[in-house]
Amino acid sequence: MTRIMSTEDLIPVIAKLCMDACYHLSDNVIGALKAAYEKEESPYGRDTLKLLLDNAELASKEEMPVCHDTGMAVVMMEIGEQVSWVGKPLEEAVNDGVRKGYTEGYLRKSVYLDPLNRVNSGDNTPCVLHTEIVTGDKVKITVLPKGGGSENMGTFTNLVPADGVEGVKEFVLKSVLAAGGKACPPIVVGVGIGGTMDKTTLIAKKALLRPIGNRNPNQYYKELEEELLEEINKFGIGPLGMGGRVTALDVHIEYYPCHITSLPVAVNLQCHSVRQATIEL
């Protein structure tokens, strides 16, 4: 059965997702920050986490952005294969939604139209849109406003197969260490292993969508996540790099099959301001 949907209907929906993501941290994130506060031993670190929790509460109450860097909007859509669109082209409608959300929601306009000639688009478009065709007739939309502080600390490398899991660990740890306090820890570390370069970085970003505390269902990767989390929290970087026990809230790994000669790894970092909003239509 074909389900007819209008792209125009997406505009207000996406606008609201942009605003909601920027104003309200989820219960999952608040819970993780509270747990970090309990665990933190450094007085400066604890003080910082307390301020972040107070800030999140204030932002939500006042409907103000939790963080002033409301990012470039990453929009991920899972579109059921039975859906047939009418109305303007999908990408145009999605950008209309982003424009509306960032303008009417008083969010920051942080997008340059050209990376070298650097002219602001004025309305935070275009977004980065990822679409995936899935079974069924539903549409799932996630908006992930991604600030520069943590995004700019992302890394990618092509290891050789002989580097193995030790090479992967070393690369992930090195990336987190280099980011230090600049990525606004406590962070969520998204790791993509395998695929081709494009796929590796995409699954590293998708790893950030998994709720904090949820592990990879594969036992091997689950244990790797736990080991990396423990190692990262030994660095002492702490909240906002002020020193402390909690540098990462979690490590999420996604993997994908890869070529016999390859072992690509990508690390995408998410700052403490974990802003995401999702809807299923």
Place this chain on the structure above:
Amino acid sequence: MENRTIKMTTPLTKEKIKDLNIGDIIELSGVIYTARDAAHNRIKENYENNRKQPIELEYQIIFYVGPTPAKPGKVIGSAAPTTSARMDKYVEMMLKQGITGMIGKGERADYVAELCREYGACYFLSIGGASAMIANQIKDVEVVAYEDLGTESIKRLKVEDLRLIVGIDSKGRTFQEEQVKKYKISK
């Protein structure tokens, strides 16, 4: 907290900041200015071409910040520091023109600590991402230059008890480095 909380008022002369120590909590009141990458770049062009700067820099504090637009009835939207390391290359040029402090987030290149020592300046840490709360410590905003840069324009802010931590003091010591060492667990 291990350190003192000190109330200070701008302008911060070298004399006023020379006894600050890393880790001191400062509650700053008075006028400060915003500048980020694009504004620093223009200040640098002026400097190199002996053109007049749009603001007097002597004894001023520069806040690396780009706020969100203000909602109706508010003086400013959300505001918190951006990553200071991107401005490292401009620090010496700014110190030469007399600024005495910078406010931002995150670690800086080693030479910035050295420059703070040489010029008797400080780097203050603010809390990255605590933007709704910091906005409440900003009482007045006026764009004073480069309006075309939008969020990156130079703004004069009037702050009240803006909460900061001394990240690099005028002796060239670095707070974050010291703290991280304390909590690092070696293999």
